Structures are given as structure tokens and as C-alpha cells.
Amino acid sequence: MRKPVIAGNWKLFKTKNEALALIEELAPLVSGVSNVEIVVAPVFTVLPTLPAALAGTGISLAAQDVFWEEEGAFTGEVSPRMLLDAGASHVIIGHSERRQYFGETEETVNKKVKAALKGALVPIMCIGETLEAREAGDTFKVLERQLRGGLEGLTATQFAPVIIAYEPVWAIGTGKVASDDQAQEAHAFIRSVVTELFGKPAAEKVRILYGGSVKPENAKGLMSRPDIDGALVGGASLKGSSFASIVRYGE
Ligand SMILES: O=C[C@H](O)COP(=O)(O)O
DSSP states (O other), X not given: OOOOEEEEEOTTOOOHHHHHHHHHHHHHHTTTOOSSEEEEEOOGGGGGGHHHHHTTTTEEEEESOOOSSSSSSOTTOOOHHHHHXXXXXXXXXXXXXXXXXXXXXXXXXXXXXXXXXXXXXXXEEEEOOOHHHHHXXXXXXXXXXXXXXXXXXXXXXXXXXXXXXXXXXXXXTTSOOOOHHHHHHHHHHHHHHHHHHHOHHHHHXXXXXXXXXXXXHHHHHHHTSTTOOEEEESGXXXXXXXXXXXXXXXX
């Protein structure tokens, strides 16, 4: 049985005080939830502010990106060791916005996943096709390329902590959620590729999250599908009430 993960990606929103206010609203609304792992991902500058506020809430802290070197002359970058130092336990890697606007490639995603694992952070590796690729019938081809590229060189043991997030680019921030069937089909395909890469036990264990316009209204339907093990939530994670409703999708 895979424990679901509901992660909130706050993207480029929330200053320190805004983040603290959000946690103050969210924490009581999710208190007592033990059947779901809850993660929030603020901007780098807010990370060190949150561990004290999150203590005892059961909510984990993620960064939205990481660099692959430990230290050195790499202006503007943040290493796994520094994220741990700031209180993060997870890190989002390869989000489509980073692929689209910041030149993230399969190769850089792969370096970051390896560095995160080496640094004892849980990578949440994002993959997903564009509308163009879907309309051209290339969805599976793109997903397979991103999976094989991002996970290249890992053993099954090294892969074990990795969480995968399937986020169709056309569903992100657009209000156009993938249908339960479309999401399930992609998730089942992703699990089949993981089986090829790392074997059946690894594929049965890996959590595959869906992301793209997840809201309280559609979370339950998506989560009821056999290969959907959680959600990576953008817009709806910015309000405590809507994020808590998604966390409590099963109630
Ligand atoms: O990382 C989260 C995704 O990009 C989804 O964003 P969204 O829920 O605002 O569509």
C-alpha cells in the first residue's frame, strides 16, 4: 500500500510573513491527518523560517530546485547540503516551468536528482508533455524520454526514495485538469517504465503524483484511480482551506 503524498508548490508566491500566516491557517485544518504525507514548497528565502512553525504539524518542507554541486564558485545556486541546513527534506526537480524558462534538460534533471539523493533529500521529479506533444500523439514518447533521462545511472536501491510527479504542461495553471482516465493512463505508463528500469518491487512502491489544476472538487476522482498516489498542487495550495480540502480528499 502506497502512502499518498499531497505537496503544495507555492512557486513564486509568499514572503516570510505570508508563509507563516498560511501555515497558521493550514496546520489546524490538517491536524490529525496521518494517512497522507503533506509537503509544502516555498521559495528559498522562506525555507529557514518555516521549520519552527511546522514542528509537530506533520507537514514536511521542500525546496523548488537544487544545484548539483556541494559548494564552489556557482553564483546564485543552492546545494543539497544548504537545503538540508535550511530545514528541507524534499526538493522539486525538473518542474516544467524550469524546463520552459530556465533551460532545464534531462541531463540537468539527472544531475540534480543524483545530487539530491546523495544529499539525503527526497527528489520530487516532474515530467509531463506539452499540448503540442499530446496532440501529435507523442505523450508516451516524451514521458519515457524524461523518465529514462532523469533517472539515468541510478540503481533500484538509489531510486527507492524518489517521488515522480506527472504534470501535463497543458493542465498547469490553466484550469484544464486532465480527466481521471487521461491521468490514470499516463500514470500506468510511467509505472510500466519504472518496472523496466528498476523492476516490479520498485514500481509497486514508487509514488506517482498528478499535478495540473488540482482543486478540492477534482482531487477525490483523481486519487481514486489505482496508479495516482497523490498530487502536486500549485494555485490551490496558496490557501489553507483549499489545500486542506485536497489533503482530506478521502473524507
Ligand atoms: O507544481 C504544481 C503544478 O505546476 C500545478 O499548478 P496548478 O495547480 O496551479 O495548475
